[in-house]
Amino acid sequence: YADVAMYQAKTAGRDTLRFYDPSMQTALEERSQLESDLHLALADEQLQLYYQVQLNDQQQLIGAEALLRWQHPQRGLVPPGQFIPLAEETGLILPIGQWVLQQACRQLAAWQRAGNALQQLSVNVSARQFRQPDFVAQVEDALASSGADPTQLMIELTESMVLDDVEDTLHKMQALRRLGISFSLDDFGTGNSSLAYLTRLPLDELKIDKSFILNLPHSRNDAIIAQTIIAMATGLGLRVLAEGVETRAQRDFLQQHHCQAYQGFLFSRPLPQAEFDQLRQQLAAAV
C-alpha cells in the first residue's frame, strides 16, 4: 500500500485534491529518511560487498557473485531489494555502482595477488549505471586503480537492460570484452523474451532465474522451462548457471539435465569477505 501511495503522490497534479492520508505521509517521510541515510551510507562506509559461491557439477568452486549490503546504523542490514530501487530513482545508484565496481576489483586484485583467485567474480550493474556514456571508462578505471586482471571479472546484465538499447549494449559489451571481461545474463526467463538478440550479444553465461528453480522438480512447467533453458544455452555455447538452488532435489534434477553451474543457499548464503575466505579454505581442504 505504501508503494501505491507514493506512486499517487508523485503522479497526482499539483491541483489535485486529496484526502489527508496519514499512511501516505508516513511512507513519504520514511522514503525521504531512507534517501538521506543512503547519501550518508557511501561516505560513512556503511556499504559492503558480500560474496556467494558458485560451484560446478563436481561441487568445485568456480566463482562468486558480489552482492551489495547496507549496514545501516539503526536498521541493521538492509537488503538491496529495499534500497537499490530508491538509489535508481534518485541517481544515487551512479556513485554506489561505481563504488561496487571499484570494491569488487580491489577484492579481485587482492585474491589474485594472494594466488587464490576465483575463475570469475560476477558483479551486478544497474540499468542506469550501464547506460552512462562513460560506463566503459568507469570499468577501466576500477581495473587500473586496483590492478585486477580483467579476465576474471564478469559483468551481470539483465534482459530488459540489454533490450532497452541493443546497439549501445553491443557497443559497450564489445569494448569491455576487448579488455578481457566476460558477461552473464542474469534472471534469465523473467524479462521480455526476445531470443534473437541472444546470438548477437557476446555473452558467456546464462543464469536461470531462481523463480524457475524454486518448485523443481515437482512443477512440470518449471521443469520444462529449466530443461529448455539449459538445452538452449548449451546449444548456443553458453555456460548455464542455476541461481537460487536451495535443495538437493533441485540440484539433482538440474544435474541430470546437464546444468553446468550452481549458486544458492544449498551451498552457502552470501557471506562477508572474511567468512567467504574461510568457506573457500574449507572447500579447498575437502577436495
Ligand code: C2E
Ligand atoms: P540477483 O543478482 O539475481 O542476485 C541473486 C539474489 O538471490 C541475491 O539476493 C541472493 O542473495 C539471492 N539468493 C542466492 N541464493 C538464493 C537461494 O538459494 N534462495 C533464494 N531465495 N535467494 C537466493 P540479494 O543479495 O538480496 O540481491 C537482490 C538483487 O539486488 C540482485 O539480484 C541484484 O539484482 C541486486 N543487486 C545486488 N547487489 C547489487 C549491486 O552491487 N549492484 C546492483 N546494481 N544491483 C545489485
Ligand code: MG
Ligand atoms: Mg546477479
Ligand code: MG
Ligand atoms: Mg538473478
Ligand code: MG
Ligand atoms: Mg537481478
